[in-house]
Amino acid sequence: xxxxxxxxxxxxxxxxxxxxxxxxxxxxxxxxxxxxxxxxxxxxxxxxxxxxxxxxxxxxxxxxxxxxxxxxxxxxxxxxxxxxxxxxxxxxxxxxxxxxxxxxxxxxxxxxxxxxxxxxxxxxxxxxxxxxxxxxxxxxxxxxxxxxxxxxxxxxxxxxxxxxxxxxxxxxxx
Amino acid sequence: xxxxxxxxxxxxxxxxxxxxxxxxxxxxxxxxxxxxxxxxxxxxxxxxxxxxxxxxxxxxxxxxxxxxxxxxxxxxxxxxxxxxxxxxxxxxxxxxxxxxxxxxxxxxxxxxxxxxxxxxxxxxxxxxxxxxxxxxxxxxxxxxxxxxxxxxxxxxxxxxxxxxxxxxxxxxx
Numbered sequence: 001x002x003x004x005x006x007x008x009x010x011x012x013x014x015x016x017x018x019x020x021x022x023x024x025x026x027x028x029x030x031x032x033x034x035x036x037x038x039x040x041x042x043x044x045x046x047x048x049x050x051x052x053x054x055x056x057x058x059x060x061x062x063x064x065x066x067x068x069x070x071x072x073x074x075x076x077x078x079x080x081x082x083x084x085x086x087x088x089x090x091x092x093x094x095x096x097x098x099x100x101x102x103x104x105x106x107x108x109x110x111x112x113x114x115x116x117x118x119x120x121x122x123x124x125x126x127x128x129x130x131x132x133x134x135x136x137x138x139x140x141x142x143x144x145x146x147x148x149x150x151x152x153x154x155x156x157x158x159x160x161x162x163x164x165x166x167x168x169x170x171x172x173x174x
Numbered sequence: 175x176x177x178x179x180x181x182x183x184x185x186x187x188x189x190x191x192x193x194x195x196x197x198x199x200x201x202x203x204x205x206x207x208x209x210x211x212x213x214x215x216x217x218x219x220x221x222x223x224x225x226x227x228x229x230x231x232x233x234x235x236x237x238x239x240x241x242x243x244x245x246x247x248x249x250x251x252x253x254x255x256x257x258x259x260x261x262x263x264x265x266x267x268x269x270x271x272x273x274x275x276x277x278x279x280x281x282x283x284x285x286x287x288x289x290x291x292x293x294x295x296x297x298x299x300x301x302x303x304x305x306x307x308x309x310x311x312x313x314x315x316x317x318x319x320x321x322x323x324x325x326x327x328x329x330x331x332x333x334x335x336x337x338x339x340x341x342x343x344x345x346x347x
Contacts, residue, residue, distance in 0.1 A: 003178050004280050008298075011185075012273025090272075096182025104178050122182075 003104045006115045006133055010089035013138035018087045019163070020139070020155040026148035036163050037087035042171040043077055044163055045084050056170030074170070083150050086140040094131060094143070096122055102129060102145065119145060175284045180291050180309055184266035187314030188215055193339070194315075194331040196260040200324035210260040210328075211339050216268060217251075218347045219261045220339055232346030251346075258319035258326040266309075266316050274298065278305060278321060286311070295321060 016039040024031045033047035036054075044054035052063035053075070061069040077084055078091035080101075085092040096103025102119040109116045113136045121127035129145035134155070142151045159167075168174055191213040199205040208223035218232035226241025229252070236252030239245040254261050254268065257278060262269040270276040281294045289312050295305035305321035310331075319326045335343075 002282070004181065004282075005274075007178070007181065008272060008274040008276075008279055012275055095185050096179055097186030098182075099186070100182065103176075103182050105176065 001108045001110050001115060003106050003108060003117055006108055006117055006135075007095075007104060009115075009135050009138045010092075010133055010140070013087075013089060015138070015157075017159050018137075018139075018155060018157055019159055020087060020152045022083045022086070022150055022152050024083065024148070024150045033083075035084040035087060036159055036167070037077075037084055038159060038164075038167050038171065038174070040077060040088055040091070041074070042167050042174075043082075043084040043087075044167060045082065046163075052166075054166050054170060056167060058170050058172060060170060061166075081148075083152075086143070086150070086152055087155070089133070089138070089140050092140055092143075094119060094140075104131065114141060116142075119143075175286045175291060177280060177282050177284050177293065180284055180293055180311070181280065183311060183314040184269075184309060184316070185272075185314070187264070187266055189264055189313070189333070190215070191335045192264050192315075192331065192333055193335055194260065194264060194328045196263075196326060196328050198258070198260070198324065198326045201322065202324075208260075209339075210264065211335050211343070212261055212264045213335055213340075213343065214347070216261070216265040218343055219254075220343055221261065222339075230343060230346050232343060234346045237346060257321065258324065260326055260328060263316035263319060263326065263328055264331075266314060269316065271295075271307075280307075290317060297321075 018037045021034045031047055036044040042056035046052045054061055055075040060072045060075045064070045080093055093100040094102045101122055105118040105120045114132050114134055116130055116132040119129035119131055131140055132142040134141045137155050189212055193211045195209055197207050206223050206225055211220040221229040228239045230237050231252040236248045257270045271278055277297055278295045279298055281296045285292045291309045291311055293307050297303035303322050307316050308318035310317050317328050
C-alpha cells in the first residue's frame with residue numbers, strides 16, 4: 001500500500017456524528033478526554049479535567065467556570081493539536097499544505113484495518129513522527145511527533161444528548 | 175520530488191481570486207473553450223464559455239444561461255461536476271482525486287520539469303486505466319488534466335478578477 005492510497009481513505013471521510021475518547025501525552029503530562037464531530041464545522045473537545053471547547057458556524061464557546069462559557073468566533077477544526085480533526089482527517093495538519101508542519105511518507109505498514117505511515121517535518125526532514133489510520137472509520141487513531149502523542153481509545157458512531165445540546169448553541173440550524 | 179509533497183501543494187491552493195482560460199476536449203467529440211473565475215476560496219465561481227453558455231454559483235444561488243435562451247436559477251449554490259472541471263483545477267482540493275470512492279487517484283512517479291510536475295493518474299473503479307495531470311508547483315493548480323474521457327487545459331492563469339466579471343457575480347455572491 002502506498003501513502004497516497006492511505007490518503008484516499010483519510011481525505012475521503014465524510015461521515016458525521018462521531019464521538020471518540022483520547023489520551024494525549026506531551027511535556028505537560030497525560031490528559032484524557034473526548035471529541036465529538038457533528039460535521040466538518042461543528043465539533044467539541046472536552047478534557048476530563050473540565051476544560052470544554054466547542055465550535056460551529058455561529059461561533060465557539062469555551063468553559064470558564066461551572067456552567068459558565070465564554071463566547072468567541074468560530075474555531076477551525078484544523079487548529080494545531082485539535083484531536084477533533086482526527087475524526088475528519090482532511091483537516092488534520094498532516095498534508096504538507098503550506099500551513100502544515102507535517103506530511104505523510106512511506107513506507108506504509110498495514111495491520112488488519114489500520115495503516116501506519118511516517119510523518120516528515122516540512123522544513124526539517126530529519127524530524128519524523130508517525131500516524132496510524134483506521135481504514136474502516138477513515139480516521140486517525142494515533143499521531144506521534146517529537147514531544148507529543150495523541151491516541152484515540154475508542155470511536156462510537158453516536159453523539160450524546162448532552163453534547164448535542166451544547167453543539168446546538170453554536171449550530172442552531174440543527 | 176515526493177508525490178505527497180505535490181499533494182500538499184495541491185491541497186494547499188487557496189486562491190483569493192483567480193481567472194484562467196481553458197480548453198476542454200471530450201472523447202465524445204465535443205470541445206469547448208472558455209474562461210473560469212474562482213473567488214472567495216471557491217465559494218463563488220463563473221464559467222463563461224465561448225459558445226455563449228454561462229454558469230455561475232455563489233452563496234446566494236446558482237445560475238445557468240444559454241446564449242439567446244432562458245436563464246435558469248436556483249436559490250442553492252451549485253457544485254462542480256465532472257472529474258476535470260476547470261474550477262476544480264484551480265482549487266484542487268475540490269477535485270475528484272482524493273477519495274477511494276473517486277474514479278482517479280494520483281500515483282508515482284512524479285516527473286518535475288521547471289516549475290511544473292507531471293503526475294500519473296490510475297483508475298480505482300474500474301482499474302487498469304491511466305491518465306495524467308500537470309501541476310503548477312508555485313500555486314498548486316492543475317494545469318492539464320488528461321484521462322480516457324478527455325483533456326482539459328488551463329492557460330493564461332492570472333491573479334484577480336475583472337470588473338465586469340465581478341459585477342456579474344454579484345448576483346450570486
